[in-house]
Amino acid sequence: MHAISIHQFGGTEELIYSKQAKPQLNPGEVLVKTTATGVNPIDWKTCSGGGASGFIEEFPFIPGWEFSGVIADPGDTGYKVDDAVFGMIRFPQPAGCYAEYIAAPAAQIARLPDAVDLIMAGGLATASLTAWQALFNKGELQTGQQVLVLGAAGGVGHLAVQLAKWAGAHVTGTASMHNHEFLAELGCERAIDYHTQSLNEYTNSMDLIIDCVGGDTGIGALPCLKPNGVLVTLPSVTKEQVIAAGAAQKRRVEPIFCEPSAEQLSRIAQLVADEDLKLHIGETFPLEKAAEAFELSKSGHVCGKLILTVNGQA
Ligand SMILES: NC(=O)c1ccc[n+]([C@@H]2O[C@H](COP(=O)([O-])OP(=O)(O)OC[C@H]3O[C@@H](n4cnc5c(N)ncnc54)[C@H](OP(=O)(O)O)[C@@H]3O)[C@@H](O)[C@H]2O)c1
Structure with missing residues (x-):
């Protein structure tokens, strides 16, 4: 071969x-x-x-x-x-x-x-399992919650937006301006251009943040969490940095390490077949x-x- x-x-x-x-x-x-x-x-x-x-x-x-x-x-x-x-x-x-x-x-x-x-x-498989485990296992997402996805146009982010929406959440995403129409199609209620817009107006407003970017971007989003909210950070290389900043700000940060799961894959495949996930x-x-x-x-x-x-x- x-x-x-x-x-x-x-x-x-x-x-x-x-x-x-x-x-x-x-x-x-x-x-x-x-x-x-x-x-x-x-x-x-x-x-x-x-x-x-x-x-x-x-x-x-x-x-x-x-x-x-x-x-x-x-x-x-x-x-x-x-x-x-x-x-x-x-x-x-x-x-x-x-x-x-x-x-x-x-x-x-x-x-x-x-x-x-x-x-x-x-x-x-990888991006959808990561999004699933970040939202539902680490993030314990509930219907009606506010979710912010940092890096919403990327591999994990665009699936996380759709899965959060499917689960009944209100989703905000960050991406470059040229991707904002894409974010709206995915189900984002609000799109933020991270090049030009700050997250200040979202202070204390998010139940869950899915951080697909890490480092200073993840740290910069911590004030957006409600006091009992959680930020799930994906990039392993900056996770200690984001966890330390979370501890200093009394905000909960969870790292993630995506794991194989046949059961979750079967559910994801069915969502794709039913056109609930693309x-x-x-x-x-x-x-x-x-x-x-x-x-x-x-x-x-x-x-x-x-x-x-x-x-x-x-
Ligand atoms: N821990 C784990 O188990 C696990 C699993 C999967 C992935 N990961 C990690 O998670 C990260 C994301 O993975 P991925 O597959 O989604 O990556 P990806 O598809 O390469 O992400 C690309 C996206 O990142 C966006 N982006 C870049 N800088 C940004 C910023 N400052 N703010 C907001 N968005 C930004 C870009 O948006 P624009 O083009 O709109 O600017 C682009 O759409 C990677 O570091 C990956 O290694 C970890």
């Missing part, structure tokens, strides 16, 4: 598209013929020696933790050949999803209803052009998700 791999940490020039051995199945795993795999910031952070690089024990390392595809070998599981599936697997251990075939733990994947587009589903594809690239997708993701201004198509899928 073909896959993208790196032989050492570095920039996008380290990404090599080459032939690799197909993965072998262990008990409880399925072999998936990949249709698409999503690009997440953790992918390039890890390949450059940050992110989850501490979990890499050997090279070559095949990046990627999420995928969609069809079952090529169900192993000892209840799946059948050609079942359509998607998932985020093994995170933060290496999962090898930038590849034509993936060995996936059956307990961490979910079936895709016929109505769900397979290419789109390749970019769905993944916006910023751009697709063929797998061998992963370096171009990394450069775009590194720019920090992707709208929705970037997706790599595999096995000749258009």
Whole structure:
């Protein structure tokens, strides 16, 4: 099979598209013929020696933790050949999803209803699980609450806006001005241009803040929390900073570490099939052009998700 791999940490020039051995199945795993795999910031952070690089024990390392595809070998599981599936697997251990075939733990994947587009589903799992766990597990979101999403146009943010709206919340989002129409389509009642507008008028008004940006941006939003509100911060690299600022301001901050969940994925897939949730594809690239997708993701201004198509899928 073909896959993208790196032989050492570095920039996008380290990404090599080459032939690799197909993965072998262990008990409880399925072999998936990949249709698409999503690009997440953790992918390039890890390949450059940050992110989850501490979990890499050997090279070559095949990046990627999420995928969609069809079952090529169900192993000892209840799946059948050609079942359509998607998932985020093994995170933060290496999962090898930038590849034509993936060995996936059956307990961490979910079936895709016929109505769900397979290419789109390749970019769905990580961002939707993160949004779900931030809103409902960490944030304990209730109907009628006020939610602020920092970075509302990005991969996690645009799904968090829709899921919060679906759950009956009132959603405010931050994004560059050119994305404000997009935010309104997603269900934001208010959009804030973080380049020119301050959050001053929102002091003490939010039950939940989903911080997809971190650092000074997350810290700057803390006064927007009601006294019993919570800010869930996503970027691991700045989480200690945001937690410390929260403690100093007596505001609750929760870090998050997205975990695989077949049960949550099944619910998310059904929401997509029912058109209650839509993944916006910023751009697709063929797998061998992963370096171009990394450069775009590194720019920090992707709208929705970037997706790599595999096995000749258009
Ligand atoms: N802890 C976890 O388990 C976990 C899981 C998933 C992701 N993450 C982390 O969470 C972060 C977000 O992930 P993602 O996939 O959503 O990233 P992404 O898609 O690359 O985010 C891009 C978006 O960020 C927005 N943005 C950039 N600077 C901003 C600012 N100062 N204020 C508001 N918006 C800003 C951009 O909006 P405009 O273009 O409109 O400016 C763009 O739409 C990343 O650091 C990622 O590594 C953590």
